[in-house]
Amino acid sequence: MNDMRKIERDVKMTDTKITARNVNVHYGDTHAIKDVNVDIADKTVTAFIGPSGCGKSTFLRCLNRMNDTIDICRVTGKIELDGQDINDKSIDPVQLRAQVGMVFQKPNPFPKSIYDNIAYGPRIHGLAKSKTDLDEIVERALRRGAIWNEVKDRLDKPGTGLSGGQQQRLCIARAVATEPEILLMDEPCSALDPIATAQVEELIDELRRDYSVVIVTHSMQQAARVSQKTAFFHLGNLVEFNDTDQIFTNPQDSRTESYITGKIG
Amino acid sequence: MTTLAFILLIIAVIVGYAINRVAARSIREGGNKLHSLTTYHGLFSALLILVPVLTFILLWLVLQGSVMDRMVMNGLQDGVLDGLDSGSTQLVLAEIKSISRGQIFGTPEDWKIAAADQYVAIQGRSAWLLVIAVALMALGLMAFARSRVSAQFRARQGVEGIVTGLMIFCSTVAIFTTIGIVVSLTYETFRFFDAVPVTEFLFGTNWEPQIPLRADQIAAEGAFGWLPVFLGTLVITFIALIVAVPVGLFSAIYLNEFAPKKLRSVIKPMLEILAGVPTIVYGFFAILVVAPALRSLGQSIGLDVAPNTALAAGSVMGIMLIPFISSFADDALSAVPYTLREGALGLGATRAEMMTNVLFPAALPGIVGGVLLAVSRAIGETMIVVMAAGLMAKMTINPLDSVTTVTVQIVTLLIGDTSFDNPKTLAAFTLGMMLFLVTLLINIFALRIVRKYREAYD
Numbered sequence: 001m002n003d004m005r006k007i008e009r010d011v012k013m014t015d016t017k018i019t020a021r022n023v024n025v026h027y028g029d030t031h032a033i034k035d036v037n038v039d040i041a042d043k044t045v046t047a048f049i050g051p052s053g054c055g056k057s058t059f060l061r062c063l064n065r066m067n068d069t070i071d072i073c074r075v076t077g078k079i080e081l082d083g084q085d086i087n088d089k090s091i092d093p094v095q096l097r098a099q100v101g102m103v104f105q106k107p108n109p110f111p112k113s114i115y116d117n118i119a120y121g122p123r124i125h126g127l128a129k130s131k132t133d134l135d136e137i138v139e140r141a142l143r144r145g146a147i148w149n150e151v152k153d154r155l156d157k158p159g160t161g162l163s164g165g166q167q168q169r170l171c172i173a174r175a176v177a178t179e180p181e182i183l184l185m186d187e188p189c190s191a192l193d194p195i196a197t198a199q200v201e202e203l204i205d206e207l208r209r210d211y212s213v214v215i216v217t218h219s220m221q222q223a224a225r226v227s228q229k230t231a232f233f234h235l236g237n238l239v240e241f242n243d244t245d246q247i248f249t250n251p252q253d254s255r256t257e258s259y260i261t262g263k264i265g
Numbered sequence: 266m267t268t269l270a271f272i273l274l275i276i277a278v279i280v281g282y283a284i285n286r287v288a289a290r291s292i293r294e295g296g297n298k299l300h301s302l303t304t305y306h307g308l309f310s311a312l313l314i315l316v317p318v319l320t321f322i323l324l325w326l327v328l329q330g331s332v333m334d335r336m337v338m339n340g341l342q343d344g345v346l347d348g349l350d351s352g353s354t355q356l357v358l359a360e361i362k363s364i365s366r367g368q369i370f371g372t373p374e375d376w377k378i379a380a381a382d383q384y385v386a387i388q389g390r391s392a393w394l395l396v397i398a399v400a401l402m403a404l405g406l407m408a409f410a411r412s413r414v415s416a417q418f419r420a421r422q423g424v425e426g427i428v429t430g431l432m433i434f435c436s437t438v439a440i441f442t443t444i445g446i447v448v449s450l451t452y453e454t455f456r457f458f459d460a461v462p463v464t465e466f467l468f469g470t471n472w473e474p475q476i477p478l479r480a481d482q483i484a485a486e487g488a489f490g491w492l493p494v495f496l497g498t499l500v501i502t503f504i505a506l507i508v509a510v511p512v513g514l515f516s517a518i519y520l521n522e523f524a525p526k527k528l529r530s531v532i533k534p535m536l537e538i539l540a541g542v543p544t545i546v547y548g549f550f551a552i553l554v555v556a557p558a559l560r561s562l563g564q565s566i567g568l569d570v571a572p573n574t575a576l577a578a579g580s581v582m583g584i585m586l587i588p589f590i591s592s593f594a595d596d597a598l599s600a601v602p603y604t605l606r607e608g609a610l611g612l613g614a615t616r617a618e619m620m621t622n623v624l625f626p627a628a629l630p631g632i633v634g635g636v637l638l639a640v641s642r643a644i645g646e647t648m649i650v651v652m653a654a655g656l657m658a659k660m661t662i663n664p665l666d667s668v669t670t671v672t673v674q675i676v677t678l679l680i681g682d683t684s685f686d687n688p689k690t691l692a693a694f695t696l697g698m699m700l701f702l703v704t705l706l707i708n709i710f711a712l713r714i715v716r717k718y719r720e721a722y723d
Contacts, residue, residue, distance in 0.1 A: 069610060071526065098613030108604035111627050111721055120622065121612040160721065171608070178612055 017042040017182060017212040018063060023077035025058050025067065032058045034236045036077075040182075040229075045204060045213045047227035047244065049220055051264065054233040056216045060184050063214065064100035065093040081182075098125050101180035105187040107167035109159030109174075114151050117159040117170060118142060121178035137177055145173025146203045165196020172203060176211075183207060185215040189222065201226050220260055224248050232256045234264075266392030267326065270399045274318050277403035278311045281410055285310035288414045301420035309420040310410035312427045318402050322395070329391055334358055337384050342376050450701065453694035460688040461489045466695065468492065472658035474678060474689050489692055491699065493658040497668035501579040501650060502643040504664055508583025509639055513590025514632070520591070521598040522620055533595070540588035548652035551581035556653055559665075568665060573655035576664040582649050586639040593638065597631020598624055630715045637711050641704050647672040671696050 018040040025033035033055045040046050048056035058067070065086060067073040079086050086096055098121070109117050118138045121127075128134035138155070142148040147169040151162070159170050168188055175183060185204070189197040204226050207213055217223050223230050224244060231241040232253075240247060240256045251257040258264045286307035293299050299306075338346075338358060346354055357377070364373060364381035365388075413420075458466070469490015476487030516536070520529050556577040563570030601624050609619035625632075647670075655667035656677060678693035685691075 064611065066607065066611060069607070094613050094615050096613075097611055102607075102611035104604060104607055104611070106604050108602070108608040110605060110608065110623050120609075120614075124612070124614050124618050124622070158721070174608075174612065 015042050016040065017082065019078075019080045019083075020059075020062075021078045021080075023059065023062060023075065023079060025055070025062060025076075026074045027058075027070075028072045032236055033062070036238045038231060038238060038241055040212060040214060042212045043208060043210070044229055045208050045215060045227040046229040046231065047223035048214065048216045048231050048233060049218075049223045049259075050233035050239075051259065052218070055236040056231075056233045057186050059233070059238075060186055060214060060216050063182070063184055064097045064102055066097070066102065068093055098178050099180055100182045100184060101175035101178060103168070103172050103175050103183065103185045103188050106191050107164055107171050109162070109167050109170050111158060111160050113156045114142075114159045114162075114170065115155040118174050118177045121174060125178055127179065141173045141177035142170075144176050144207070145169045146199065146206070147173060163196070165192050165199060168192060168196065168200055169203060172200070172207075176207070180211065182212045182214065185213065187216050187218060190218060197222070220248070232259060234259070266396060267322075270322055270396050273396065273399050273403060274315070274322065277318070277400075277407060278315050281310035281314045281403075281407040282307040284407065284411055285414055285420075288411060289420070292414070292416050297416040299416055300418060301422075305420040305424050306414055306418070309413070309423045309427075310407065312424060313410045314403055314406045316427060316431070317406065318399055321402060322399060325395055325398075329395075333384065333387050333391060336387055337361060337380055340383055341380055345374075345376055447701065450694055450698045453691055454698045456686075457688060457691035457695045460691065465489060466491055470660050472674070474674070474692055476687070476689050487688065489688065491671075491696065493660040494669060494671050494674050494696070495699070495703075496660060496662065497575065497654070497658065498644055498670040498672070500575045500662055500664060500668055501582065501654060501670055502640065504576060504579025505582035505586055505643045505646075506636070506640065508580050509586035509590055510636060512583075513587045513635070513639075514594055516587065517591040517594035517598060517632075518620055518625075521595050522616055522624075533592075536588045536591055539585070540592070542585070544585065544646060544648040545652075547581050547585050548649045551577050551649055551653035555581055563665065570665045571655070571667040573653060573667040574665050575654055575668045578650050578652075578654035579664065581653065582643055582646055585646075585649070586642060589639045589642065590632075590635045593635020594628070594632045597628035597635070600631065601627045626718075630719050633711055633715045637708060640707055644700065644704055645672060647676060651676060671700050 016039045018038075020036055020038045020040075023033055023036045024031070036059055048060060050056050061067045062075050062079060063086075065075075067075055075087065081096075081100070084091070110120065112120070115138055118141050119128075119134055122134060122137050128137055139148065139152075142151060147166060150166060151157075151170075159167065162170060168191070172183075172185075172188070188204075189200050192200065201222065204213055204215065208228075215223075215226065227244045229241070230244040230247040232239045232247060232251075232255075234255050240251060240253045242252070247256060248260060251260060255264065286303050289299060289301075289303040289306035293303065338354070346357065349357070360370075360373065361377055361380045361384060363370075364377060365384045413423075466489050469488060470492050471488040471490045472493050473488045516532075520533055524532065552573075556572060556574060559574060559577055560570045560572065605623055605627065606619060609623045610616070614622070650670045651673050654669060654673070656669050656673060657667055658669050658674070659666060661668065675693045675696050678689055678696075683690045
């Protein structure tokens with residue numbers, strides 16, 4: 001496993017960005033997440049791994065309250081962002097989601113021009129004071145999404161006309177454009193080919209400088225390549241949470257070991 | 266006898282199927298590998314018999330009447346039809362036919378009775394001829410189909426070819442019917458323009474079509490300017506859309522995005538029931554409830570409101586159109602992928618922002634489709650307008666005045682005492698033609714708009 005890693009591990013674990021305590025999620029009668037406690041650090045890539053249906057995506061969606069949009073979903077427990085309870089009545093989920101950006105499994109560019117895709121977030125949150133201001137924001141986001149060079153000559157063309165990998169980087173740029181503090185990624189590479197995946201992974205590593213990134217992935221290699229911290233979920237439980245190299249070289253729990261050696265999942 | 270022909274056809278189809286299937290099976294049992302399943306061999310024979318013979322029978326039934334008429338009329342003695350115009354000749358033929366059915370009025374001439382006897386004889390012969398022809402055709406086709414059965418014969422492709430042909434036919438029936446309607450309308454329209462100048466019709470502002478049918482009738486001189494009538498249609502359609510489009514769209518948006526599931530499951534079917542209410546019921550509502558209410562409301566604020574108003578008819582028509590627009594818009598919004606909703610929400614958009622900036626533009630083609638359907642219904646709607654808007658053609662856009670529409674005028678022109686070479690009657694066809702052209706133009710125009718502004722999501 002070690003030889004696959006290209007990221008240095010000497011990250012300075014500064015402050016904790018998100019603290020989750022005793023989080024439980026119910027879908028109707030199904031108990032999807034059971035008493036999960038986790039601390040997510042700033043300027044770090046945290047990977048959630050685990051077999052399908054283990055609740056890793058569900059837990060991710062708790063962090064920006066996307067589960068609110070599902071009628072039958074009920075979340076209990078405490079999730080704090082910078083010490084502030086995000087489920088508190090005083091928190092507007094709309095503003096929370098501007099703070100905690102999200103990238104989805106399937107690239108979902110809006111059927112608008114590339115420019116409008118990026119400008120969407122800044123526009124609805126009033127981040128740009130003028131047209132030139134907005135132009136700058138769009139360019140900066142596209143550069144950070146590592147797609148500027150490919151699209152700079154066709155900003156007025158529809159975003160849906162890009163290739164799958166480009167679309168996903170466009171979506172990452174779109175999420176970055178609203179200046180979030182945290183970026184949630186729900187299996188961002190599962191619809192992409194290996195080359196596009198490599199590009200997105202490289203991008204994730206870049207993003208770590210400015211953001212706290214949480215990524216859900218099916219691929220253990222991907223977790224090993226991009227993350228510094230890894231959480232292993234199994235049947236709704238957080239089984240193990242540790243530094244990525246610890247999880248992959250010296251797992252403490254027998255279930256984690258079985259999973260990373262391919263015996264379960 | 267026709268029944269016998271049909272029975273023969275059915276038997277032939279079944280027998281043909283069985284023969285080919287058995288033949289194919291015996292080839293397979295003889296150790297050869299068949300290209301097609303035995304069922305396809307059977308179906309090939311059945312379809313090969315069914316389609317041509319059925320077509321033949323139907324054509325025969327359609328054409329035999331005119332052929333027999335011609336035979337009888339040609340068989341009459343020379344000279345008896347001299348000096349009769351085409352109408353009187355038709356009367357003679359009708360009399361001969363009624364004699365042949367045993368309905369004799371007065372004492373017909375001997376040559377008519379003779380012709381009636383001949384007619385009966387021809388009828389009998391025709392029926393037998395049909396049966397014999399059907400039997401021969403079916404046998405011939407059956408033998409041909411049987412002769413094709415072999416291990417290599419591609420029966421499946423044969424069947425698929427015939428079925429494809431049938432599907433092409435079915436899909437073009439509606440198109441050809443429409444073309445037929447347009448052609449007949451065009452013909453009558455040109456006849457109308459022989460009597461009334463095109464410019465008078467298109468640009469005239471006076472519509473008084475009640476012209477005399479016979480020389481001794483007292484009636485108006487007649488004026489055929491369609492503008493007031495068309496203006497009435499426009500006014501009522503406009504009022505209906507002002508009611509229906511916002512209400513329909515907002516109800517669709519509410520049902521699609523904001524309504525709780527339970528409420529949605531109650532409201533949506535109820536809206537769809539609204540679409541099934543007969544328009545005459547809406548007409549009652551317009552004339553008994555809405556029109557008097559408008560009138561008393563108008564009086565209380567000092568407005569002079571006519572008993573029949575464009576506003577009453579248009580607003581009730583708008584209510585009628587709400588379910589069309591809302592259910593089309595709801596379907597279009599539901600068809601937008603869920604990932605786009607999540608994408609917008611994930612960026613911190615409110616549900617309203619998501620709706621106006623993302624879902625609505627993506628669903629635009631479907632929504633415009635619903636509005637277009639509503640426009641066509643509004644332009645073509647007759648009953649509510651007859652009951653609630655009035656019959657007088659007035660050059661006005663005042664919604665509180667009585668107006669009339671193109672469809673209402675078509676109805677009034679075609680009911681009662683009419684003759685088909687009179688400009689009054691022909692005017693109805695011309696109005697129909699104009700209605701057709703107007704809706705066609707609206708459709709083309711709207712499609713172009715949609716193509717320009719739509720945001721295709723896949």
